[in-house]
Amino acid sequence: MKNIFKILLFLNLAVGFGQNNDAPKEDAILIKDKKPTIAKDSTQNNYNLIFTSVDNIAIPPGGMNEFRKYVGQSFRLPEVNKTTIGKVTTKFTVCNDGSICDIQVINESPADLGLGDEVKRILNKSGNWKPAQKNETAVSSYYTLPIAIQITSSDIPQPAVKENNSTSKKD
Structure with missing residues (x-):
């Protein structure tokens, strides 16, 4: 057992110190010094240029x-029987010109109320956003927007049913 341990230790040291250290040093480049090149005139959606990490995030009109x-004023609430909280998470692209495209509903709860379609409608009508900035240049970026909204029950008055307890009297 001791011999096996000695052999493994020797092989580990031999492999660890046996690396080639005579690689040319001038070929090494610091990655953080290299800045990505961004096309200034890219108005079309180029999915290779959608950023997930930016210097300044995209901002909706007015902040x-x-x-x-x-969203609160424009949201069309569905009718429900009991008060519930609806949650919708959407992911979309804010293009470098500020337009919104590729809206995807990631999560919708409860699923049968059509909340995802309503959020898509609102986002499409929201106008152009201020695009994200990367190296002081407007870039396309992903944006994830969670929305939670309380939906109160529809207090639809039920028609009053009047019981007729009186008996008709014959005179």
């Missing part, structure tokens, strides 16, 4: 607080 107000 995020105004956008929240817009």
